[in-house]
Structure formats: structure tokens, C-alpha cells
Amino acid sequence: PGFQQKVFYIEQPFEFTEDQPVLNLVFDDCEGNNKLNFEVSNPDFKVEHDGSLVALKNVSEAGRALFVHARSEHAEDMAEVLIVGANEKRGALKEIFKIEGNLGIPRQKRAILATPILIPENQRPPFPRSVGKVIRSEGTEGAKFRLSGKGVDQDPKGIFRINEISGDVSVTRALDREAIANYELEVEVTDLSGKVIDGPVRLDISVIDQNDNRPMFKEGPYVGHVMEGSPTGTTVMRMTAFDADDSSTDNALLRYNIIKQTPTKPSPNMFYIDPEKGDIVTVVSPSMLDRETMETPKYELVIGAKDMGGLDVGLTETATATILIDDKNDHAPEFTKKEVRVFFTLPC
DSSP: OEESOSEEEEEOOSOBOBTOEEEEOOEEOSSOOTTOEEEESSTTEEEOTTSEEEESSOBSOOOSEEEEEEEOSSOEEEEEEEEEOTTSOTTOHHHHHHHHHHHTOOSSOOSEEOOOEEEETTOOSSOSEEEEEOEESSOOTTOEEEEEEBTTTBSSTTSEEEOTTTOEEEEOSOOOTTTOOEEEEEEEEEOTTSOEEEEEEEEEEEEEOOSOOOOBOOSOOEEEEEETTOOTTOEEEEOOOBOOSOTTSGGGOOEEEEEEEESOOSOSOOEEEOTTTOEEEEOSOGGGOOGGGSSOSEEEEEEEEESGGGOTTSOEEEEEEEEEEEOOSOOOOOOSOSOOOOOOOOOO
């Protein structure tokens, strides 16, 4: 009796759509499934009476696994739903074990099942907000859940809490990924006297990055030199910015461009910046890099750095690059007059 299939794996969609079935789970206790009840580790999902797993709202981040606990009058069982990326080999046991290992999901049977929880940073009130659920497959009268670790009973205290009866995990205030990106908590089950009867089991909470940090130019002032007459494409200098957001996301993917050049002569486009690397190079012919014919040997470029890969929704910061055209010995001395008269006074 129990689930006909214990482990499921589905491909990560762009978004789990509200009320659209994700998969169908079949549970049979061989006694008619009287008083059958399902619990899902992620509060954004539920299992209908017919066994359909559905999302309660549109969900783009569901983590990498869900646990479904089923209990009837005569049986109870647990099923795992693994969410794999499109580039992972579906159906390959090696890949499934790899995913579970990365999640910290134990393969041995446990009474406490705590799937990793993902929480976006900078959530708005109201708080507390339900973010996940810990499930205990073995019922013990009077048993209570207990949560501990950094963010609970260690500084910063009071960020997370658990309903000691239901196992619902909630967050009490907005999180900042740049301050703390991951929390490693422990869940235990105690009896009425407070004695631990199961656990501890690790509960990992990861904070999902939001684009809440502008790029920063931290190494200024930026001054570069290029010799007059240099070939087109000569690298002058490199300007790079820093973004405190998650470097593995587009929130920290920077693109560079030249916003303004001063002066604009002999060409308004004397230089070019590589949008990905930040290298500034010359784009005019060597003859236009003539220090002696320029208004000034100093150019100032306003450089922009935009995150989100340069998309319009990205955040922008600017800095100024000063480029000096250095002189080289490319002119021979010249007499200012073609004819010179020299007078000598001879001694008597």
C-alpha cells in the first residue's frame, strides 16, 4: 500500500501555472483510501483528491524538489518530485542522485523530511509569511517540531520560525541576499517533555537575488594614455564596474557604453569601449591622433555601466575616463624664416 511510484522527476518549466496539473500521483491503501489526506512540502502547491499535483498560484521558483506526504486510515507514504533542468538527462539515475546530492536530500528513510526553501529577497509586508513546510511521516502523539540555527536562536535571531504542530516554516521580515545568502538550520522533533525523538535534520534556506544594487565604479580615478599616431584599435585602458548582486544572474551582468566624449573634435567618436570587457580602444586613423593639431591633448569620456545585460530595465552608473594623448618626437626642427642674416664685427 502507498504510492505506486515513489520518485518522480519533471522538467523545470518557465513557470508553474496556477491550477494546471503538474503530474498525477496514485496512492492506494488497498482499503478504499478512506480519509485520505495529502501534504506538500512547498506551500505554493497542493494535491487534489484525485492525486493531481497543482500550483496554487503562478510559480517561477519552486526549488529542486517537492515532498508529498499521504495518509489515510490504513496507510501512509511519501513521494519525491524532483525538478530537473532541460539540459539534465531525464531518466538517468546518475543524474537524479547527483541532483539529490546537491540538495542535501538524504537517501535513507527518515521520519523528518525538510526540502530546501527558496525565498526572494526584499519581500514586502505583511509578515510573517509562510515559505515552506517540514513533514514528519511518523505520527507521535504530542510530538512537536523545533527549529534552531542562525536566523532562529542565533544572531540574527528571530528571522525564521516553525509551527511546532503543523511544521509550517515562516519568515518574519524581509531578507537581504547581499548580507546573508544562505541559512543552514536544523529541525528536530521533541516529545511533550522536550526530549528529542527525531533529528536533527538540516533545513537549507537560500535567498533569491533581486536586482537591487546598481553597478559601482570602485577603482577611480580612471586615467589612460595613448601615444599620438597610434594604429586604429590600440587599447588605451580598461574600465570595469562591480555589482553586488548575484554574479550568476543577469542582475550582475554588466554592459558598458560611451555616453559622452569631450571635446568632440576632430571626431565625435574617437574611442570605442568593448561592451563586455570594458576595454577602451582608438577607432580613428593614426593621422587623426595628432597632438599638435588637436584643440587639447586631453579627452574625457563619460562611461556608463548597466546591469541586466544592458536591457532598458537595468540599473546604470557612470564614471569619467580621462585620456591623454602623449607626444612623440615626430616633427623635425624648422627655421621660422627661410633667410637668416648674420653680422660679424671684425677686430681692428
